[in-house]
Amino acid sequence: MNQTTLSTSLPLPDGSRRLSQSSPPAHTYLDKRVTKSQTNRRRTRSQGARERLATKEHLARLAVGLREVELAHKLKRCHSVVEFLFCPNKHIYRIVPNFTCEFRLCPDCSRRRSRKLQNKYLPMMRGFMLHHKVTAVHLVLTQTHRKENRKQSAKRIKDAFTRLQRRGFWIQHFKGGTWSLEFTKDKNGLHHTHLHIIGFRRKFFDIELLRGEWLAATGDSHVLHLKQIEDIATGLREVVKYVSKPLDIRRFGAEDLKEFLGLKNMRMFGTFGEFRDFCKDFEPSDNDAAAVGDLESLARDLVEGCACPQCNEPLFSLRLSNKELPQFYEQTESSPPGKVGTS
Ligand SMILES: [Zn+2]
Numbered sequence: 001m002n003q004t005t006l007s008t009s010l011p012l013p014d015g016s017r018r019l020s021q022s023s024p025p026a027h028t029y030l031d032k033r034v035t036k037s038q039t040n041r042r043r044t045r046s047q048g049a050r051e052r053l054a055t056k057e058h059l060a061r062l063a064v065g066l067r068e069v070e071l072a073h074k075l076k077r078c079h080s081v082v083e084f085l086f087c088p089n090k091h092i093y094r095i096v097p098n099f100t101c102e103f104r105l106c107p108d109c110s111r112r113r114s115r116k117l118q119n120k121y122l123p124m125m126r127g128f129m130l131h132h133k134v135t136a137v138h139l140v141l142t143q144t145h146r147k148e149n150r151k152q153s154a155k156r157i158k159d160a161f162t163r164l165q166r167r168g169f170w171i172q173h174f175k176g177g178t179w180s181l182e183f184t185k186d187k188n189g190l191h192h193t194h195l196h197i198i199g200f201r202r203k204f205f206d207i208e209l210l211r212g213e214w215l216a217a218t219g220d221s222h223v224l225h226l227k228q229i230e231d232i233a234t235g236l237r238e239v240v241k242y243v244s245k246p247l248d249i250r251r252f253g254a255e256d257l258k259e260f261l262g263l264k265n266m267r268m269f270g271t272f273g274e275f276r277d278f279c280k281d282f283e284p285s286d287n288d289a290a291a292v293g294d295l296e297s298l299a300r301d302l303v304e305g306c307a308c309p310q311c312n313e314p315l316f317s318l319r320l321s322n323k324e325l326p327q328f329y330e331q332t333e334s335s336p337p338g339k340v341g342t343s
């Protein structure tokens with residue numbers, strides 16, 4: 001990843017460095033977590049498909065246990081059959097599911113949602129950065145752990161962020177951006193709610209000052225992490241990945257699912273500051289799909305028999321059930337070009 005981590009001890013005017021002695025152990029925890037999520041090795045397609053299937057089966061079982069029959073039914077139907085358009089050289093152009101459940105925790109639907117968010121916001125972010133000559137940072141804000149439910153935990157951190165945005169320091173240094181919520185739960189059942197912010201920064205500042213501001217906004221937390229975003233596409237992908245997607249769904253119990261069902265209308269992603277207004281007036285141009293590299297929209301007119309835009313081989317389509325999918329992907333991962341899906 002093209003992101004550099006800013007040191008927590010920025011140089012002071014006299015050339016010395018301020019030691020971050022005041023950082024509590026929680027800081028170490030956060031740094032590790034943030035680093036871990038960014039160095040995640042890429043899963044292969046087949047592994048991803050297998051994990052998504054297992055996650056959905058798990059969620060459907062929990063839903064049945066909660067007598068959420070309709071939800072269970074929808075989860076089972078969602079992406080149960082998919083149609084592919086691809087070429088013998090593993091270039092896949094279109095994946096059309098038979099049905100999408102749109103349930104927030106469904107891994108197939110959150111992938112689609114995450115792609116949509118990226119396609120929507122990336123052109124706006126690029127436009128905003130060019131227009132205002134600002135740089136982007138990824139800021140993670142955390143709060144102290146309390147005995148509370150997800151909803152209370154989310155409200156507490158969002159309220160604190162609202163207070164932070166009203167402070168002079170914030171207004172002076174940030175021109176807007178996006179926020180998204182990340183939920184996790186520790187072994188003791190305590191919720192860890194983080195806000196991931198892509199902030200468009202007007203100018204540099206000492207991170208210790210920002211810690212002080214966050215402490216003033218929360219009343220009891222100064223734990224945060226900040227890094228410069230070198231490539232906005234990568235930065236956005238990183239942040240969007242957290243949207244409403246707890247890392248621990250497979251370890252979810254019935255109570256967790258019940259709690260999530262209660263969050264139905266809670267917003268998990270949003271824009272703020274001048275970036276928010278910029279988005280309202282933004283007119284996407286025809287080149288944006290190309291700039292984003294959104295194959296789905298570039299390949300909209302392709303049908304079976306057309307030449308693959310990348311290698312000129314003829315495209316063909318195939319219908320597969322979600323149970324067959326991992327094996328199909330495995331084949332594309334291991335077979336040499338020209339032998340994909342022809343058996
Ligand atoms: Zn779904």
Ligand SMILES: [Zn+2]
Nearest residue numbers: 087091308311
């Ligand atoms: Zn091809």
